[in-house]
Amino acid sequence: MPVTNFDFKEKYRYQNGFDSYLESEAVSGALPIGHNSPQKPPLGLYAEKLSGTAFTAPRHENKQSWLYRILPSCSHPPFVQATPRNGQEPVLEQSPARLHYIPNQLRWDPFDHESDTDFVSGLRLVAGAGDPTLKQGLGMYIYAAGKSMSAQSAFYSADGDLLIVAQDGVLDIRTEFGWLLVRPMEIAVIPRGVRYQVLLPSGPVRGYALELYQGHFQLPELGPIGSNGLANVRDFQAPVACFSEDHGSIALDGPNSYTITAKFNNTLFETKQPHTPFDVVAWHGNYYPYKYDLGRFNTIGSISFDHPDPSIFTVLSAPSDHAGTAIADFVIFPPRWLVGEDTFRPPWYHRNTMSEFMGLITGAYDAKKGGKGGFVPGGASLHNVMSGHGPDAASYEGARNAELKPQKVGEGSCAFMFESCLMVGVTDWGLETCHKVQEDYNEHSWGGVKVHWKGMPEGEKGQGHLL
Numbered sequence: 001m002p003v004t005n006f007d008f009k010e011k012y013r014y015q016n017g018f019d020s021y022l023e024s025e026a027v028s029g030a031l032p033i034g035h036n037s038p039q040k041p042p043l044g045l046y047a048e049k050l051s052g053t054a055f056t057a058p059r060h061e062n063k064q065s066w067l068y069r070i071l072p073s074c075s076h077p078p079f080v081q082a083t084p085r086n087g088q089e090p091v092l093e094q095s096p097a098r099l100h101y102i103p104n105q106l107r108w109d110p111f112d113h114e115s116d117t118d119f120v121s122g123l124r125l126v127a128g129a130g131d132p133t134l135k136q137g138l139g140m141y142i143y144a145a146g147k148s149m150s151a152q153s154a155f156y157s158a159d160g161d162l163l164i165v166a167q168d169g170v171l172d173i174r175t176e177f178g179w180l181l182v183r184p185m186e187i188a189v190i191p192r193g194v195r196y197q198v199l200l201p202s203g204p205v206r207g208y209a210l211e212l213y214q215g216h217f218q219l220p221e222l223g224p225i226g227s228n229g230l231a232n233v234r235d236f237q238a239p240v241a242c243f244s245e246d247h248g249s250i251a252l253d254g255p256n257s258y259t260i261t262a263k264f265n266n267t268l269f270e271t272k273q274p275h276t277p278f279d280v281v282a283w284h285g286n287y288y289p290y291k292y293d294l295g296r297f298n299t300i301g302s303i304s305f306d307h308p309d310p311s312i313f314t315v316l317s318a319p320s321d322h323a324g325t326a327i328a329d330f331v332i333f334p335p336r337w338l339v340g341e342d343t344f345r346p347p348w349y350h351r352n353t354m355s356e357f358m359g360l361i362t363g364a365y366d367a368k369k370g371g372k373g374g375f376v377p378g379g380a381s382l383h384n385v386m387s388g389h390g391p392d393a394a395s396y397e398g399a400r401n402a403e404l405k406p407q408k409v410g411e412g413s414c415a416f417m418f419e420s421c422l423m424v425g426v427t428d429w430g431l432e433t434c435h436k437v438q439e440d441y442n443e444h445s446w447g448g449v450k451v452h453w454k455g456m457p458e459g460e461k462g463q464g465h466l467l
């Protein structure tokens, strides 16, 4: 029987901090002191470095971790392209030629739960931009899984960092660095290359994910807000080291074999090895998986007038090379007080040079009706570059006529947005195969917008500027 070092009370201990330099050892003395790679690391472990940036990246960007493990991760036979399992395959196709770039506003009904998939086979690329081979762009996913990944398996992506937004069901994520329990209203980030396994302790799961092909998520600058607010550094949680001792002694295809699946240029490859990939006894570094509870977000807004830009609700931001312009911002709309005087309080009508993919974790969104055919938990919308959008007609009329008392909006609800500076293409799956696109989205939302124009003031009638 494989031996693991955790007792269940200890399993979900975390270390706190964002982009911190952390260290953790499951057995005391496993971390070398004053060295990264001694001639013989403690306890007979191998030292292995995991780089999340170029060796020469500037210090403030540099990301790496040192793992002290029973066997190095290279000890496996060559990868071969994975064959479909029970016809259940993830939908990952992202060649720009296969994506549909369309200016229409799109909205999806809640995506289906699935029973036969695990986290990997249940990944569906809905939309994306760029190319993982060039380390440019991003992919936007829905996941729906009904089964845990096999205890003898692990997955990693060479394509990017994966931000997971849990919408329904609990994910128990075993990583090389230790465990993360991710519940609805929590998010997790699994950096490029980190091996992990997703277990479902309480049944089927569904949620959203964003894969970032370039750079890493950062906390947004706070500017005049000051040194606290929005997502605070100490509320990000990283695992503690936790390992299995199953270093294997039987044949590669024997019952004790571990399957490692790699996502490499949006194609899955597999290999089998006799030893567990979860054999990291200790680690130190600033390149690690982490989770964050969205309930801890310190929401900030206007206390005078006007509706501010949604950038004040940014949890994490992945910048492009151009200051202030993100490849991906992860933005949430949590419960908050609105007090603006003489203000139209919901989002204004707008067109944006950025593209906006939105999802709803729970509850309702203040600019859109819920219910059948509306914006519903587990569904999504996409307002691409310069596609006009804003409150649906009923929400507009409601807010236009509302008495402007202090009002708590979004109680018990949370919508989110993946906002990108890139034009986003939609996959065949997102447009056709999923059968969730709402054909009447425009009509349903804006078909009923009324004319409120009062006509030319008396003295102006008949003037030449009306053509």
Ligand SMILES: O=C(O)Cc1cc(O)ccc1O
Residues within 6 Å of the ligand: 308, 309, 310, 346, 347, 348, 356, 367, 389, 390, 417
């Ligand atoms: O379109 C949306 O619903 C998202 C959004 C919200 C907001 O408060 C301001 C701008 C914006 O794009």
Ligand SMILES: [Fe+2]
Residues within 6 Å of the ligand: 347, 350, 352, 356, 383, 389
């Ligand atoms: Fe918008």
